Amino acid sequence: MTLALVAAVRNIRSVVGDKIDMKNNVKTILFDFDGVIVDSFQPAFEVSRMLRPWMDFTEDDYRKCFEGNVYEELLKIDKKQEVDNKQFFEIYIPKLFQLSVIKGIPKILKVLSKKYRLIIISSTISSPISEWLNRRGLAKYFSEIMGGDVHKIKLEKIRMIFEKYGINSDDCVFITDTLGDLREAKNIGLNCLAVTYGFHGEDTLRKGKPAGFIKTPQDIAIEVEKYWNKYKKCHGK
Numbered sequence: 299m300t301l302a303l304v305a306a307v308r309n310i311r312s313v314v315g316d317k318i319d320m321k322n323n324v325k326t327i328l329f330d331f332d333g334v335i336v337d338s339f340q341p342a343f344e345v346s347r348m349l350r351p352w353m354d355f356t357e358d359d360y361r362k363c364f365e366g367n368v369y370e371e372l373l374k375i376d377k378k379q380e381v382d383n384k385q386f387f388e389i390y391i392p393k394l395f396q397l398s399v400i401k402g403i404p405k406i407l408k409v410l411s412k413k414y415r416l417i418i419i420s421s422t423i424s425s426p427i428s429e430w431l432n433r434r435g436l437a438k439y440f441s442e443i444m445g446g447d448v449h450k451i452k453l454e455k456i457r458m459i460f461e462k463y464g465i466n467s468d469d470c471v472f473i474t475d476t477l478g479d480l481r482e483a484k485n486i487g488l489n490c491l492a493v494t495y496g497f498h499g500e501d502t503l504r505k506g507k508p509a510g511f512i513k514t515p516q517d518i519a520i521e522v523e524k525y526w527n528k529y530k531k532c533h534g535k
């Protein structure tokens with residue numbers, strides 16, 4: 299075989315290999331951002347309350363908004379509906395940049411990214427998330443960031459990912475900290491692992507019937523492995 303032919307065969311193998319890798323071998327982990335990677339509840343609540351001085355807005359009210367789609371729930375309880383998301387993000391984003399990554403997360407992302415495709419699905423807009431991750435040396439672990447600007451409904455973003463990567467709910471698991479996310483994922487048959495150190499506690503999250511609970515960031519990798527091993531046993535995949 300000529301050298302040129304050897305190189306061509308290698309090239310074909312690598313392309314075919316990539317295709318197999320993209321479609322069959324690599325499982326995808328969808329990561330929520332707020333509450334899973336960064337502890338942003340307090341600044342998000344404070345900005346939301348500050349922008350709605352006409353409301354007697356408590357921490358509990360705000361937490362409850364995440365039991366559904368946060369954009370829709372805020373519209374339901376705020377009768378004036380004078381606050382737009384642009385106003386919120388203008389004040390919130392500088393505060394977000396002051397927050398550190400939750401301890402233990404960088405190490406976990408490094409480990410998981412070697413084996414899985416990692417994608418962020420968030421209600422916060424994409425570009426500041428990307429910049430925030432970049433400044434902390436974490437952006438390299440993610441294939442994609444799909445924020446609230448891509449679509450306000452997480453279910454639609456999950457659909458877009460399935461289509462783009464040619465995958466389905468068998469190939470994915472979603473790690474999130476809110477009941478609203480669990481409910482949206484359920485509507486598309488996507489299993490979730492619920493983080494109990496974020497916006498919602500275990501009792502609230504239980505209502506969304508997650509496939510498992512993650513109590514500390516350090517447990518993420520262990521619970522992900524447990525999930526896929528159990529899934530393989532049940533579905534043979």
Ligand SMILES: [Mg+2]
Pocket residue numbers: 330331332333334474475476496497
């Ligand atoms: Mg969250």
